[in-house]
Amino acid sequence: MQVRPLVHPKIEDVTVEGILHALSDPVRAAIFVEIAQGDCAKKCSEFLSIHERQIPKSTLSQHFKILREAGLIHSERNGVEMRNRTRCKELQKRFPGLVKAILNAHRIQQEGR
Amino acid sequence: MQVRPLVHPKIEDVTVEGILHALSDPVRAAIFVEIAQGDCAKKCSEFLSIHERQIPKSTLSQHFKILREAGLIHSERNGVEMRNRTRCKELQKRFPGLVKAILNAHRIQQEGR
């Protein structure tokens, strides 16, 4: 086994399909919402438990990979852990209003429970 | 075999996940864009060919089912064919700006080709 380098697409290669697919999963959407809300980068292991659900770490690792390769987050290895932050500013330039509308819709849906 | 009645969720049961999943497929996104643009209801068979691609009709039928059950379109049997229109107005009330931002993002992506 060998650990491959992290893949971050160039902003012009980011697709709507990729973004929608990544955020159509409730766990990934919840992770992204949390990363977007916090003002400092989050590490992966903070999400081993989310919304009263335990996520195995191999699954979590895949979720981060999908968010990263969709262009939604930027991940950086920092010693033994990983710092994740959103690419909202770049995304806002490429697809104005998209990420904001999705986050807003998720908030509306949460509130109606 | 038996043909089951069409399922249209109540607008309050429509989820962001469902919408994003439905529109994360390029064929479904293209179908939805076309239905949204036209000012009259479209029938399914108009999409047997889309973006230079031939879609088998069983596949097309599944795509319409997914769009319908995600709450994105309303389908009505009209004689031998089906009339499909979007539920944009209701969706705009439930998740303001969401559908518009997605359609806009798809347009931006199309233009950059």
Add this chain to the structure above:
DNA sequence: TTCAATAGTTCATAAGTTCCGAACAAAGGA
């Protein structure tokens, strides 16, 4: 009323994707 044509659905299965435990890698500290 019977037949054929048209539009779309269902079913079975093949192909593809996702989930998750076990083994691994990489970095830091004792």
Add this chain to the structure above:
DNA sequence: TCCTTTGTTCGGAACTTATGAACTATTGAA
């Protein structure tokens, strides 16, 4: 060096999606 922590990779099971063949349902013509 060895242990701990954090995250990745691998492989198989579980789930989802795509598609051809067979079907239903409606219409119109003979």
